[in-house]
Amino acid sequence: MLEYFEQAGSYEKFDIRNIRIRKVSVDDLDDRLLLINLYATQAITLIIGLIWIFFQGRNPLNLLQFFDDPIVLLWGAGFAAAVIAADLLISRWVPDEASDDGGVNERLFRNRPLWHIFLMSFIVAVCEEMLFRGAIQHSFGPYWTSIIFAAIHVRYLRHWIPTGLVFSISYGLGWIYIRTGTLWAPIMAHFLIDAVMGLIIRYRRES
Template sequence: MSNDITLKDVWISFLLFVLVGAAIVFFVFGFSSAGYIAALFDTGSIIRETAVGAGAGLLSAGVLLALYKWTSLEFPDNQYTALIYSLLQKKYGVVTIAAGAGISEEFLFRGVLLGVLAYYIESLPALMIVSVIFMLVHVPQYKGSLTAHGVVLCIGLMLGWLFLLFGTLWAPIVAHALYNGLLGSAMKHALLEK
């Protein structure tokens, strides 16, 4: 596997997440899909929700960065981490990781999978199931670090809780984007110091 990836390829993968999510919504809700998707982006409380999301993203990133600084916690050394480092060095790489994942992953995992599953079963079991799926999707990326898998599970739980709290994607998108952006910037900065 190459240690390089183009921004175009990454954005295509994010687009695939959105298309898969839209297909699932259409399969479940049929011609009511547009209404469901519109409700995910309701702007009635957007200022409050983005503020809460920003606080959650900043706090989560701050805690993780503190753990990296003051403990022996490290990013795993594998081919996927090498791809992330390569991506971060590109112009707009940090923005891609922050905004692309923040929007596409939140749409698929929280807006679609969690939203649809919570429609059929209780919210707490739905939150746990989707958070585990979110962690499993990230297993290759953090292969070699059980702690990193635990962190991803906790982040998934937090993002899902924000979605269940507000019923829209504004808070989880902002939290996810800030979290990824701050971690990506820190990784890029640490790389430049080596």
């Protein structure tokens, strides 16, 4: 059968040189593909983090043990409030093009219902903190973890202000993790930062 198609001219050999890779912007993705990309990326992040922690000989469930001291909530909420205030000041005094992320956050949050904003923020907080604070920071410390964290957020690398802010947030999350000894503190801070900024984008767009 294979020979028949070759003779008939209907069979073409696969040539890897015919593969073309092109850059895809966020505007090329519809809403469904954007969400699939987000959740798939977070699933991969969580899996890598869990595998890394296992190879470190640690139990990831121990990182998520609930805390008795309410000061953990204050650390998370206080750090989130400081970051949100700093971000609002930056957005007020710095031109939009200097903090442009390529429109990703705008696309993710502008038309999203409230429950979905909170869900996305929680999933991102848990997955990224499990990898970066739970796994990578245990191996390399908060400084190099923050370098990697900033590099992973490639959409910010075109401008030094958001890159510096992402690095500073990551370092702060690492610091409160060391200070409190529980992953819930940076998870809570990360969740509040993303959720509040998502709500600001959504209602700013509505107004």
